[in-house]
Amino acid sequence: xxxxxxxxxxxxxxxxxxxxxxxxxxxxxxxxxxxxxxxxxxxxxxxxxxxxxxxxxxxxxxxxxxxxxxxxxxxxxxxxxxxxxxxxxxxxxxxxxxxxxxxxxxxxxxxxxxxxxxxxxxxxxxxxxxxxxxxxxxxxxxxxxxxxxxxxxxxxxxxxxxxxxxxxxxxxxxxxxxxxxxxxxxxxxxxxxxxxxxxxxxxxxxxxxxxxxxxxxxxxxxxxxxxxxxxxxxxxxxxxxxxxxxxxxxxxxxxxxxxxxxxxxxxxxxxxxxxxxxxxxxxxxxxxxxxxxxxxxxxxxxxxxxxxxxxxxxxxxxxxxxxxxxxxxxxxxxxxxxxxxxxxxxxxxxxxxxxxxxxxxxxxxxxxxxxxxxxxxxxxxxxxxxxxxxxxxxxxxxxxxxxxxxxxxxxxxxxxxxxxxxxxxxxxxxxxxxxxxxxxxxxxxxxxxxxxxxxxxxxxxxxxxxxxxxxxxxxxxxxxxxxxxxxxxxxxxxxxxx
Amino acid sequence: xxxxxxxxxxxxxxxxxxxxxxxxxxxxxxxxxxxxxxxxxxxxxxxxxxxxxxxxxxxxxxxxxxxxxxxxxxxxxxxxxxxxxxxxxxxxxxxxxxx
Numbered sequence: 001x002x003x004x005x006x007x008x009x010x011x012x013x014x015x016x017x018x019x020x021x022x023x024x025x026x027x028x029x030x031x032x033x034x035x036x037x038x039x040x041x042x043x044x045x046x047x048x049x050x051x052x053x054x055x056x057x058x059x060x061x062x063x064x065x066x067x068x069x070x071x072x073x074x075x076x077x078x079x080x081x082x083x084x085x086x087x088x089x090x091x092x093x094x095x096x097x098x099x100x101x102x103x104x105x106x107x108x109x110x111x112x113x114x115x116x117x118x119x120x121x122x123x124x125x126x127x128x129x130x131x132x133x134x135x136x137x138x139x140x141x142x143x144x145x146x147x148x149x150x151x152x153x154x155x156x157x158x159x160x161x162x163x164x165x166x167x168x169x170x171x172x173x174x175x176x177x178x179x180x181x182x183x184x185x186x187x188x189x190x191x192x193x194x195x196x197x198x199x200x201x202x203x204x205x206x207x208x209x210x211x212x213x214x215x216x217x218x219x220x221x222x223x224x225x226x227x228x229x230x231x232x233x234x235x236x237x238x239x240x241x242x243x244x245x246x247x248x249x250x251x252x253x254x255x256x257x258x259x260x261x262x263x264x265x266x267x268x269x270x271x272x273x274x275x276x277x278x279x280x281x282x283x284x285x286x287x288x289x290x291x292x293x294x295x296x297x298x299x300x301x302x303x304x305x306x307x308x309x310x311x312x313x314x315x316x317x318x319x320x321x322x323x324x325x326x327x328x329x330x331x332x333x334x335x336x337x338x339x340x341x342x343x344x345x346x347x348x349x350x351x352x353x354x355x356x357x358x359x360x361x362x363x364x365x366x367x368x369x370x371x372x373x374x375x376x377x378x379x380x381x382x383x384x385x386x387x388x389x390x391x392x393x394x395x396x397x398x399x400x401x402x403x404x405x406x407x408x409x410x411x412x413x414x415x416x417x418x419x420x421x422x423x424x425x426x427x428x429x430x431x432x433x434x435x436x437x438x439x440x441x442x443x444x445x446x447x448x449x450x451x452x453x454x455x456x457x458x459x460x461x462x463x464x465x466x467x468x469x470x471x472x473x474x475x476x477x478x479x480x481x482x483x484x485x486x487x488x489x490x491x492x493x494x495x496x497x498x
Numbered sequence: 499x500x501x502x503x504x505x506x507x508x509x510x511x512x513x514x515x516x517x518x519x520x521x522x523x524x525x526x527x528x529x530x531x532x533x534x535x536x537x538x539x540x541x542x543x544x545x546x547x548x549x550x551x552x553x554x555x556x557x558x559x560x561x562x563x564x565x566x567x568x569x570x571x572x573x574x575x576x577x578x579x580x581x582x583x584x585x586x587x588x589x590x591x592x593x594x595x596x597x
Binding site: 107243244246310314316333334338340341342343344345346348350366370386387389423424438 | 505506511513514529531535536537539541548552554576578590
């Protein structure tokens, strides 16, 4: 790639790192091009809560100096990176989309971010999100919603919607988010991106503001599978600071990307395609993708997750229960907002009333109720048993399949405001993504085509625990075959890059 | 099941969230609908199914006690506090005077 061929903002992360390493362009030019694109389009997209332009330029200059001095550069040297505002970034305001953390400046940096920076990635800013990662549209952000670059009247998905919006708008080639019940995969689907939720424990949770600790996992958003594999490789690995971090070494995620799917057993999850509420155009697009897999030599297998439909019920007990405990730390004492009161208890209750938005209050209260005396067995313990049944379903399905596939989200991007008055309707966005969250298994979304309105449709690929390599291999084969153009277009799309 | 306004107030008290009467009125049916929906978990899982708290069971994860790490300096720890004095967090009085 040469800088004169195409605008830098349409290049992939791998292409940019290679062009910088080869001296075809400089890290500073790459960063300046992306900062200019952010400047030009973020009034429309609203992906960012903070843009760290000065720090990004300094980091780029440092990489260019190191290259001139002949020092070794990391695999992502000079690649612009956007970070969901749930990750702590030392010295840079971090709010997790909540008023209760307005102005909070973390004293340390999350492990996932530190690893990406050590590999040369350059943080350009913090992205918008649903408050404390609770939501599917970014409309629960205390700072207003982000917009879908494919249609600025629609949501970018959530909760990591700022991260999906910025990559789709070609403001950066790489962003990171977190996925608790679908918060990477659903926004990736709605914005036409690759979004990966790794095996639980594969990426350290240190420095991620916790929502539901037994489910939260960090992962990348990219426009290509190869970029996702490289970014995930950098983020993955054991971290003694996270006791749930996997001690085993990660596989080589890029090794099998070109292997194709000949002979691969791809399980089609029957219940997902039969779900009422699955949009007909989404179903048709998924079925076309399945036909392509067959044409590429994969063996399509009928697969079943019989308890999958109960995942969403279990999730909306387990996640609120864990969040009611995790969010107890926001009490007006150590950080963030304080609203004064006569007693400490009044101060805490007034602080949390003023600092939390409606959805966070709902979930904290659902969780508090579900864990309270007399209800624990009926709610939380039962939900954990359903979790066991779903994990067993996956184990059984992976007995006859290498990967499972289905839709990522029941619909394409919906209009801003469409579901804000109905929490349950919003929760149903997660119906296909929650099962692998509960099982802890890796899954990703990749673009499979478009609906009649030109909005992207996401295909979900699910793999067994530690099966990232085969999952990415299956995704790469379909990506190469479809060769979709992922530059947003249409009458209400963000302006084209370049 | 449906939550009464008094139950909503009780849960809000446990969760340390002050609610207005209007919020209580709005939340009672909203939370009831969500709980009804979630309660479907009791339809499927028999008591003999073991609960899963964690998807990838790791046991006996201990930190290495023999390595002394550098803690955050106290002034950094209290830097974000709404009210701090002498490197301590200040809150309204919790216990009454001893006398």
